[in-house]
Amino acid sequence: MIVKRTKLNLAERFYVPAVVDGIRITVAHFFKKKVTMQYPEEKWSVPAGYRGAPYLVKDPEGRTKCVSCQLCEFVCPPKAIRITPPGPAGSPEAGNVEKAPQEFKIDMLRCIFCGFCQEVCPEEAIFLMKDYSLTGESRAEMVYDKEKLLALGGVHQDQIWKWKHK
Amino acid sequence: MITWFNNLSPASQFLLISSLKVVGVFAVVMPFVAYAVYAERRIAAFIQDRLGPNRVGPLGLLQPVADGVKSFLKEDFTPAHVRKAYFWLAPMIVMIPSLLVLAVIPFGSTLGRQKMVIADLNVGILYTFGIVSLGVYGIVLAGYASNSKYPFLGGIRSSAQMISYEIAMGMSVIPVFLWTGDLNLSRVTAYQADYGWLLWHAPVSFVIFFIAAFAETNRLPFDLPESEQELVAGYNTEYSSMKFALFFMGEYANMIAVSSMMVTLFLGGCTLPWAGLNNVADPSIGIGVLQIGIFLAKVMGLMGIFIWVRWMWPRFRYDQLMNLGWRALVPLALANIVGTAVWIWIIH
Numbered sequence: 001m002i003v004k005r006t007k008l009n010l011a012e013r014f015y016v017p018a019v020v021d022g023i024r025i026t027v028a029h030f031f032k033k034k035v036t037m038q039y040p041e042e043k044w045s046v047p048a049g050y051r052g053a054p055y056l057v058k059d060p061e062g063r064t065k066c067v068s069c070q071l072c073e074f075v076c077p078p079k080a081i082r083i084t085p086p087g088p089a090g091s092p093e094a095g096n097v098e099k100a101p102q103e104f105k106i107d108m109l110r111c112i113f114c115g116f117c118q119e120v121c122p123e124e125a126i127f128l129m130k131d132y133s134l135t136g137e138s139r140a141e142m143v144y145d146k147e148k149l150l151a152l153g154g155v156h157q158d159q160i161w162k163w164k165h166k
Numbered sequence: 167m168i169t170w171f172n173n174l175s176p177a178s179q180f181l182l183i184s185s186l187k188v189v190g191v192f193a194v195v196m197p198f199v200a201y202a203v204y205a206e207r208r209i210a211a212f213i214q215d216r217l218g219p220n221r222v223g224p225l226g227l228l229q230p231v232a233d234g235v236k237s238f239l240k241e242d243f244t245p246a247h248v249r250k251a252y253f254w255l256a257p258m259i260v261m262i263p264s265l266l267v268l269a270v271i272p273f274g275s276t277l278g279r280q281k282m283v284i285a286d287l288n289v290g291i292l293y294t295f296g297i298v299s300l301g302v303y304g305i306v307l308a309g310y311a312s313n314s315k316y317p318f319l320g321g322i323r324s325s326a327q328m329i330s331y332e333i334a335m336g337m338s339v340i341p342v343f344l345w346t347g348d349l350n351l352s353r354v355t356a357y358q359a360d361y362g363w364l365l366w367h368a369p370v371s372f373v374i375f376f377i378a379a380f381a382e383t384n385r386l387p388f389d390l391p392e393s394e395q396e397l398v399a400g401y402n403t404e405y406s407s408m409k410f411a412l413f414f415m416g417e418y419a420n421m422i423a424v425s426s427m428m429v430t431l432f433l434g435g436c437t438l439p440w441a442g443l444n445n446v447a448d449p450s451i452g453i454g455v456l457q458i459g460i461f462l463a464k465v466m467g468l469m470g471i472f473i474w475v476r477w478m479w480p481r482f483r484y485d486q487l488m489n490l491g492w493r494a495l496v497p498l499a500l501a502n503i504v505g506t507a508v509w510i511w512i513i514h
Binding site: 018019022023025026029030032033034035036038 | 214215216217474477479
């Protein structure tokens, strides 16, 4: 394709419109509202359905909902989840909750936030929440254990109180 | 202290005072360079609707310190394929001329009995152009020493560009000296104090000098030696750490030097035409200090324009650059010389 060059008039050949427009635009932008978000003080409000870090939740009675079925451990693509089931003896403090895990670890350095664990969980015990910037000073610190995951996950206000009458 | 000073021989008095001035100028210019970089980053950011560096210290004012520490601590890497001696020499050759230019700039009137200029040369302007043209060697040498294609192209471009615009620049100031009848920059300032700024006497000269100044300092819209998009980073592609910082500081020191030249030649130097500030031999210390402040303020204003223009226009194409230099500015400067000479001949 051949683009025809338009004939420039005298003012244009002396760059006059370019100079005027340049001054106008730069001055206008200089005093405009800035778009920078000052990160640690301001943070993104993440949209609903955002897939952040996976945490464990408790039911409204304060019980761990996880039953150590290990489906999430199995489905986890980067193998970030490690579950230690209670074994045949069961957990003494779990009451009538079946098979609450002895230990539940998620290596947040391996986690890819895919959400398969949440999708596969039959008990709705693990959810991807809105945290997106996890920090730690060592690799060991980035492996979140059961207490930490439960504390971060909080209580899930679900309608089905599955363990209430067992 | 005073008697001790008066007892010294004139030669050692001169030596002492000159060294003090050199140290003083250096102590002002180097932080000025650092904060010019900060101002550039902030103004650039504001023009692009961003905030720029605002984390280190209040309003990010300690950012230059952090930058300095960073470039000192970085590994000083020399690529294996470079020509070592020239590679080391180039950053120095870029930095030194821009500082040397400041030696003849009268940055104030008098402080006590001392003239506020390091070297009150009678051939001030010739010295300046002699020194400024050395700066191009550093860039060309950097391009050659780097022994790789992009720096080489940057060096070639800069030699063509800077030599072309040096001619326009040199010819543009001739009318200034037709008006003042003197090459001494202190007396140029004194002339402007008496007869008004040369900006009004020789406006065409000012425009040509101003445009050529952008080309001489490799600033946009004439930053062809660096042009990031086509040449990676031009002549300083292979440089890192403090050697790169020297190129960077050299560019800003050059801007300061050229701005000071413009202030001295066209904008009345350290004087203002109001409130008795246009007396270049005022004995009071207060006025002396104030006039240094006026000079610095003018230089800062010009630096602001340099920075502002960078974000205003895209780069010239190479043929446009050469066209503007050789077929517009050089003839215009020649016509300006003749025109001014005729005009002065008529009015006298």
